[in-house]
Amino acid sequence: MSEQIETVLHEKRSFPPPPAFAEAAYLSQERLADLRRAAAADPDAFWRAQAAHIDWLRPFDRVLDWEAPFAKWFVGGKLNAAANCVDRHLTGPRANKAALIFEGEPGDVRVVTYLQLASEVNRAANALKGLGVRKGDRVAIYMPLIPEAVYAMLACARIGAVHSVVFGGFSAEALKDRINDAGAKVVITADGGWRKGKVVALKDNVDEALKMAEGVESVVVVRRTNQDVRWQSGRDHWWRDLRAGASRRCDPEPMDSEDTLFTLYTSGTTGKPKGVLHTTGGYLVWANRTSQWVFDLRDEDVYWCTADIGWVTGHTYTVYGPLSLGATVVIYEGGPMTPQPDRFWRVVEKHEVSVFYTAPTAIRAFMAEGTKWPAARDLSSLRLLGTVGEPINPEAWMWYHENIGGARCPIVDTWWQTETGGILITPLPGATTTKPGSATLPLPGVDAAVVDREGREVPPGAGGFLVIRRPWPAMLRTVWGDPDRYARQYWSDIEGVYFTGDGARRDEDGYFWIMGRIDDVVNVAGHRLGTMEIESALVSHPAVAEAAVVARPDAIKGSALVAFVTVDRSLEPSKELSEALRKHVQDEIGSIARPEEIRFTQALPKTRSGKIMRRLLRELATSGQVKGDTTTLEDLSVLERLRQHEED
Numbered sequence: 001m002s003e004q005i006e007t008v009l010h011e012k013r014s015f016p017p018p019p020a021f022a023e024a025a026y027l028s029q030e031r032l033a034d035l036r037r038a039a040a041a042d043p044d045a046f047w048r049a050q051a052a053h054i055d056w057l058r059p060f061d062r063v064l065d066w067e068a069p070f071a072k073w074f075v076g077g078k079l080n081a082a083a084n085c086v087d088r089h090l091t092g093p094r095a096n097k098a099a100l101i102f103e104g105e106p107g108d109v110r111v112v113t114y115l116q117l118a119s120e121v122n123r124a125a126n127a128l129k130g131l132g133v134r135k136g137d138r139v140a141i142y143m144p145l146i147p148e149a150v151y152a153m154l155a156c157a158r159i160g161a162v163h164s165v166v167f168g169g170f171s172a173e174a175l176k177d178r179i180n181d182a183g184a185k186v187v188i189t190a191d192g193g194w195r196k197g198k199v200v201a202l203k204d205n206v207d208e209a210l211k212m213a214e215g216v217e218s219v220v221v222v223r224r225t226n227q228d229v230r231w232q233s234g235r236d237h238w239w240r241d242l243r244a245g246a247s248r249r250c251d252p253e254p255m256d257s258e259d260t261l262f263t264l265y266t267s268g269t270t271g272k273p274k275g276v277l278h279t280t281g282g283y284l285v286w287a288n289r290t291s292q293w294v295f296d297l298r299d300e301d302v303y304w305c306t307a308d309i310g311w312v313t314g315h316t317y318t319v320y321g322p323l324s325l326g327a328t329v330v331i332y333e334g335g336p337m338t339p340q341p342d343r344f345w346r347v348v349e350k351h352e353v354s355v356f357y358t359a360p361t362a363i364r365a366f367m368a369e370g371t372k373w374p375a376a377r378d379l380s381s382l383r384l385l386g387t388v389g390e391p392i393n394p395e396a397w398m399w400y401h402e403n404i405g406g407a408r409c410p411i412v413d414t415w416w417q418t419e420t421g422g423i424l425i426t427p428l429p430g431a432t433t434t435k436p437g438s439a440t441l442p443l444p445g446v447d448a449a450v451v452d453r454e455g456r457e458v459p460p461g462a463g464g465f466l467v468i469r470r471p472w473p474a475m476l477r478t479v480w481g482d483p484d485r486y487a488r489q490y491w492s493d494i495e496g497v498y499f500t501g502d503g504a505r506r507d508e509d510g511y512f513w514i515m516g517r518i519d520d521v522v523n524v525a526g527h528r529l530g531t532m533e534i535e536s537a538l539v540s541h542p543a544v545a546e547a548a549v550v551a552r553p554d555a556i557k558g559s560a561l562v563a564f565v566t567v568d569r570s571l572e573p574s575k576e577l578s579e580a581l582r583k584h585v586q587d588e589i590g591s592i593a594r595p596e597e598i599r600f601t602q603a604l605p606k607t608r609s610g611k612i613m614r615r616l617l618r619e620l621a622t623s624g625q626v627k628g629d630t631t632t633l634e635d636l637s638v639l640e641r642l643r644q645h646e647e648d
Contacts, residue, residue: 132218137186393535503517
């Protein structure tokens with residue numbers, strides 16, 4: 001790692017919380033200041049107070065045991081995550097409140113109350129027990145985003161089984177690797193799922209994976225698409241048959257605070273899959289508190305996080321966080337552009353969504369389609385917007401603010417990771433003045449800093465390495481089966497702190513600006529530049545919908561910048577436009593950041609969680625071919641079109 005990353009992006013616009021929103025917000029500026037003071041003055045007392053917001057079967061003895069880099073939170077306490085998401089809501093008016101509003105891609109809708117959710121989770125839990133699943137056993141969940149997927153997660157949590165959710169778009173090969181690494185005993189899947197107008201053959205993928213995987217005793221299949229599937233008698237079971245014979249009562253298993261709740265495999269590049277391990281107590285406390293603070297959730301809200309449960313965002317902010325608060329949660333099965341580019345806005349209008357949380361990549365895709373689609377829908381129910389997944393460039397932030405939020409909704413631009421378990425840096429909607437593109441400030445109790453490689457804080461405006469200096473409740477505890485890898489990967493680069501892998505800077509107000517992965521920092525003529533800032537400059541041109549910048553070797557500069565660009569659907573790529581974009585970057589941030597080459601493309605290669613796979617673009621820009629792992633790529637045809645363009 002080099003000493004410093006240069007920053008070239010300068011954003012001056014700011015937006016204070018709307019007065020009406022601030023007046024009614026869960027966290028006011030005064031209350032937020034009180035929380036920050038409390039966290040700094042007595043961390044143990046602060047975290048003890050936050051832990052009181054969930055139900056404990058046995059009180060904990062100590063808040064934190066810390067032997068770097070290993071932490072134990074709420075030591076000695078016992079609880080059950082499923083009971084906190086379901087049972088606690090059954091004795092009052094929330095029992096008959098909608099817990100889930102499901103919309104399938106074909107348009108089918110189901111509404112599940114908390115009372116019904118309890119019945120389904122208990123039946124599923126007893127069905128798993130009937131298959132021999134016990135506390136500590138691992139269960140792989142490979143499903144479309146349907147209610148049964150949520151039931152499966154909570155059923156595992158209820159009986160103390162460890163769930164390992166694998167996104168339903170992953171290949172049989174990727175599924176096999178994750179089943180083997182987790183040592184899964186049972187796989188829960190569906191015959192198929194709907195995605196972008198097509199059926200994804202999930203059961204077929206499971207069958208292929210299990211030809212190469214060991215240890216799986218049972219496969220449970222939800223009937224979703226009614227397609228024919230292969231069947232192995234004795235191993236395969238229909239969900240509906242198991243459900244029919246299962247009791248609606250299942251007492252929750254008392255779980256130690258440090259018992260494993262789930263493992264989740266990050267969308268890696270090459271090598272062995274990396275199973276991030278999260279435990280029960282600290283994770284649930286942080287999921288609950290951040291859902292309340294950041295999304296300002298109220299009983300009357302209809303909340304929609306668009307992430308699939310195959311990603312940590314779906315775990316924390318579709319399932320465990322909002323359900324522990326008794327929220328009404330929308331889940332949608334399919335693609336955002338199916339059957340046309342207004343599908344998200346139709347869902348918002350139809351179900352009167354009030355809090356909406358999505359990814360910058362989705363926002364930029366909507367930008368490319370123009371404003372006519374959101375303009376045709378009634379989005380007046382929205383009161384709060386959020387972004388997650390990667391840094392949002394200022395122009396996408398402004399488009400979101402104006403065209404989706406009607407310039408009236410605060411935007412919470414959240415920074416966190418699979419490893420952090422929950423949001424760590426974000427605006428609070430009723431208390432924080434926002435700046436387009438900035439994640440603003442750490443949450444109370446979170447000690448984040450931007451440092452050089454020796455761990456010294458860099459001055460305001462200078463780029464450095466984003467670290468967390470104190471443990472937090474939702475932090476990963478280890479890498480499944482590989483504690484040495486955990487210590488080496490997260491705690492060895494900068495001594496004594498958790499290194500996030502991201503570059504960042506802080507401005508004169510102390511706000512954090514995430515500059516992207518350190519792996520994506522490029523060295524041009526001796527200057528280290530974060531590609532996110534160059535991409536933001538490109539997207540600020542009215543012709544550009546999305547951009548990804550990578551470096552290829554250059555004999556003179558060391559590296560030359562190559563920009564892969566998608567343009568507005570109404571425009572045609574041309575040499576003139578290419579030159580205009582290069583000049584635009586030079587005008588915006590200087591000649592040092594001027595791309596050597598602009599490559600136009602209809603789409604960028606992305607993971608199934610929506611992150612641009614810059615690694616693949618670097619390979620294309622450097623050698624014209626891709627040899628690395630592509631199992632997490634959502635659309636292989638994008639890569640093939642880029643290859644053909646290279647050959648042309």
